[in-house]
Amino acid sequence: MCATRIYRGCCWAGSLALLALSIGGCGGGPKIVPVSGQVFLNDEPLAAGVEGFVRIEPAEGRAATGKIDAKDGTFTLTTFEKNDGCLVGSHPVAVIVNATAGSNTISLIPVDYRESKTSGLTATIDGPTDSLRIELSGELKKLPRSRGTSTTDDPGPT
Numbered sequence: 001m002c003a004t005r006i007y008r009g010c011c012w013a014g015s016l017a018l019l020a021l022s023i024g025g026c027g028g029g030p031k032i033v034p035v036s037g038q039v040f041l042n043d044e045p046l047a048a049g050v051e052g053f054v055r056i057e058p059a060e061g062r063a064a065t066g067k068i069d070a071k072d073g074t075f076t077l078t079t080f081e082k083n084d085g086c087l088v089g090s091h092p093v094a095v096i097v098n099a100t101a102g103s104n105t106i107s108l109i110p111v112d113y114r115e116s117k118t119s120g121l122t123a124t125i126d127g128p129t130d131s132l133r134i135e136l137s138g139e140l141k142k143l144p145r146s147r148g149t150s151t152t153d154d155p156g157p158t
Contacts, residue, residue, distance in 0.1 A: 034085040036076040037132030046073035049143045052097030057116045058087045090124040092116035101144035110138035
């Protein structure tokens, strides 16, 4: 009879623990919200003629990447699943717009933007948005016109 009471007590405590976990979740994890926007160069939508990439790099957690439309500079961010967005918070940003000519890779925007450590860009994500503006300044290099010219499809290291 004593063993039965101990067993029932353990079952009751275990059931309460499972109920608490199911109600409260397992810590919730990082909050990811849908984010899309547009890249501007010198106050004009970035129309580089080639696709590029925006990469938002939280100090903790996975970076979010979005492909920049070659015609109007729009993008939608992905962290884990296509178009799921970005972690909430204030994060450094990198913008990559490259083309290749032969065996050379050419950045069509100022090279400092390629790395979040040198870009000087920060994005603050407070909640879902479809209007995140990323402002760049400087010269947009012309796309090289030669045989073997292509755009790179690699946003760089993540």
